[in-house]
Amino acid sequence: MLALAGYPLGLEFRFLEPQPRSSAGQVGEQLQGEYHDRELLQRLAEGCDLVTFEFESVPDWAAAELAERCPVFPPPEALRVAQDRLLEKRLFSRLGVPAAPYAEVSEGTDLEAALRSVGLPARLKSRRLGYDGHGQARVGEVSELVPAFAAMGGVPSLLEREVHFERELSVLGVRARSGQMAFYPLVENRHQDSVLRLSLAPAPRLSPALQQEAEGLCAAIMQELGYVGVLAVELFQVGDRLLANEIAPRVHNSGHWTIDGAATSQFENHLRAGLGWELGETAARGSSLMVNLLGELPAVADVLAVPGSHLHLYGKEPRPGRKLGHVTVTGRDEAGLAAAAARLAHLPGVTVPAATLAG
Ligand code: AMP
DSSP states (O other): OHHHHHGGGTOOOEEEESSTTOTGGGTSEEEESOTTOHHHHHHHHTTOSOBOOOOTTSOHHHHHHHHTTSOBSSOHHHHHHHTBHHHHHHHHHHHTOOBOOEEEESSGGGHHHHHHHHOSSEEEEESBSOOTTTTEEEEOSGGGHHHHHHHTTTOSEEEEEOOOOSEEEEEEEEEOTTSOEEEOOOEEEEEETTEEEEEEESOTTOOHHHHHHHHHHHHHHHHHHTOOEEEEEEEEEETTEEEEEEEEOSOOGGGTTHHHHBSSOHHHHHHHHHHTOOOOOOOBSSEEEEEEEESSOOOHHHHHTSTTEEEEEOOOOOOTTOEEEEEEEEEEOHHHHHHHHHHHTTSTTOOOOTTTTTO
């Protein structure tokens, strides 16, 4: 999607990607191999004006090594912080960004003290390699804590208080080399089994105060990290306040609606930022609904028959749970989006979590 946004701007792309027949390989030159392969990293950078990443588990040292040869954005430091929940929490507290209370669990002997300080229910989260609910367990009873820690392999973790949020939101900001910043309207995200199923953009019932709060914390994070590119901050809304859950230093699934539903897509703005160009406008064009296509694909004709729909297939082999594409419905009012969601909900690969239609 980055390449598709970049070709009209006259850019060319080369990708490093472990999977054969990848999405990226269908739209540009692919070097197939591992992100830690130094020879491939060298070949990737050769002749490139700049390097970016859109996968969070790229080794931070690989990004840092590349940065010695050519500009890498977002900064490798942002990747290092995002890969470690403890560094992320410390960043939030350094900047006064509200987040759920937590305690460090370096080893089993820390569990009791962590439980005392955090209370139950809680989430045990591994410090590293946690995304889409991986490396995370809900702890409702005292007796569940030790087995949960053991099941995660006893790796360094955090115990975090469970938040009774009203909804999950995300804010996408973009910062250019010049320091110029822009923000998309807050997005409401619905997950099932910790995987994003659906986004509504702008988030319904969005107050200017909430938008301002989100932009303020996103700006603070971007400034602190000397950030360049698109940054997503995942948030919980509790009453009229926001708690930061985690950051994603990359273009983000909750920003896919911007391709069809915003003045400038997150992908184009990410490239503009990295290239030192002026950022594009981030206003929404009406309201949008985005649903992910997971595991299996609907018939193209069935998607296109939904008024206002835009289909994006990633050219991937179907596999259970795999993100294979998404559909964005734009230009409808709330009733129109609810009608579209009801139609899409019947299609293979689409899950519309309960309560979506009722709002
Ligand atoms: P994460 O891997 O941190 O993004 O968590 C995945 C999902 O788990 C989030 O999108 C939330 O739905 C849920 N979750 C994570 N942390 C908490 C928490 N402290 N309280 C309640 N739900 C949480």
